[in-house]
Amino acid sequence: MVKIGNIALPDFPLLLAPMEDVSDPPFRAVCKANGADLMYTEFISSEGLIRDAAKSVQKLDIFEYERPIGIQLFGSDIETMGACAEIASRANPDLIDINYGCPVKNVACRGAGAALLQDIPKMVRMTEAVVKATHLPVTVKTRLGWDENTKNILEVAERLQDIGIQALTVHGRTRVQMYKGEADWTLIGRIRENPRINIPIFGNGDIDSPEKALEYKNRYGVDGVMIGRATIGYPWIFNEIKHFVKTGEHLPAPTVADRVAVCRQHLDFSIRWKGEITGIFEMRRHYANYFKGLDNFKAYRMQLVQAGTYDELLRILDEVSEHYAEAVLA
Numbered sequence: 001m002v003k004i005g006n007i008a009l010p011d012f013p014l015l016l017a018p019m020e021d022v023s024d025p026p027f028r029a030v031c032k033a034n035g036a037d038l039m040y041t042e043f044i045s046s047e048g049l050i051r052d053a054a055k056s057v058q059k060l061d062i063f064e065y066e067r068p069i070g071i072q073l074f075g076s077d078i079e080t081m082g083a084c085a086e087i088a089s090r091a092n093p094d095l096i097d098i099n100y101g102c103p104v105k106n107v108a109c110r111g112a113g114a115a116l117l118q119d120i121p122k123m124v125r126m127t128e129a130v131v132k133a134t135h136l137p138v139t140v141k142t143r144l145g146w147d148e149n150t151k152n153i154l155e156v157a158e159r160l161q162d163i164g165i166q167a168l169t170v171h172g173r174t175r176v177q178m179y180k181g182e183a184d185w186t187l188i189g190r191i192r193e194n195p196r197i198n199i200p201i202f203g204n205g206d207i208d209s210p211e212k213a214l215e216y217k218n219r220y221g222v223d224g225v226m227i228g229r230a231t232i233g234y235p236w237i238f239n240e241i242k243h244f245v246k247t248g249e250h251l252p253a254p255t256v257a258d259r260v261a262v263c264r265q266h267l268d269f270s271i272r273w274k275g276e277i278t279g280i281f282e283m284r285r286h287y288a289n290y291f292k293g294l295d296n297f298k299a300y301r302m303q304l305v306q307a308g309t310y311d312e313l314l315r316i317l318d319e320v321s322e323h324y325a326e327a328v329l330a
């Protein structure tokens with residue numbers, strides 16, 4: 001068993017990565033149904049939340065069946081982050097996560113996200129403010145360092161543990177690397193080997209198959225892994241990894257009918273949660289992923305992204321089901 005404060009997770013838990021514009025309640029519902037052990041909201045701007053901006057407040061929406069779930073916050077101002085930890089705690093998640101990893105310009109260049117990797121004393125003070133502001137466990141998600149010359153994650157892990165965080169997730173890249181190259185988990189393994197570290201350490205970056213998850217588990221000794229991009233359009237990856245780690249065997253791949261069914265659940269939830277117009281619009285980014293690998297899918301994809309009503313979408317999804325009934329996916 002792995003524990004984050006009082007939250008009990010199974011051995012080698014699989015975490016759904018926080019992903020802006022992706023890991024909203026409809027997407028989380030399909031990931032939960034397919035084996036995600038711990039999930040996070042998309043990151044929430046503390047500046048937005050303190051101003052009560054609708055976009056930030058909506059991201060606080062969480063549901064009972066999603067537990068355990070963390071709300072992720074980011075920001076550049078220590079006091080605001082503390083105040084937001086209090087606001088977010090009132091939404092009653094299981095934990096509060098702080099984002100010190102986001103590399104994108106309009107976050108990192110405004111002193112938030114990965115920018116804190118350039119000012120460790122401030123990162124420590126900010127974390128302390130969040131820990132003090134909430135009764136919930138606080139976790140951190142970050143990167144190896146700012147750039148190749150400042151991979152200070154070993155020191156960061158100790159300092160953050162000392163001021164009270166209850167788990168740490170590390171993406172095996174620096175801020176400068178953004179998403180380029182291959183994630184390097186060597187330092188993540190070194191944090192886990194440090195006898196001073198007694199909180200769970202989760203590895204993140206490039207997990208895209210059951211084999212890789214097991215290999216990295218064995219090689220780096222992490223307590224669990226967090227998976228991002230490989231879950232988009234493929235929530236089956238959670239149960240596939242679990243089964244492979246347990247038995248060394250592969251689950252049968254989802255059929256086209258399975259894909260249509262899950263895509264439809266996702267669509268239904270999107271519409272229920274956001275209304276028909278926004279729900280349909282925001283689903284458009286997901287179709288290509290759900291049907292990756294199908295020959296000549298482009299024409300159906302075009303139809304799906306152009307359809308304006310739920311009924312139309314159901315008709316196209318039925319057609320996809322029928323047309324590819326015999327298809328075998330790689």
Ligand SMILES: Cc1cc2nc3c(=O)[nH]c(=O)nc-3n(C[C@H](O)[C@H](O)[C@H](O)COP(=O)(O)O)c2cc1C
Pocket residue numbers: 017018019020021022042043072099101102141171204205206207226227228229230
């Ligand atoms: C579309 C997208 C949105 C993301 N949004 C967030 C976010 O809100 N908070 C965060 O901590 N990381 C965010 N990330 C980073 C992921 O959580 C994860 O660290 C990264 O994708 C590496 O993991 P992966 O190789 O399994 O995808 C995002 C990544 C993607 C691709």
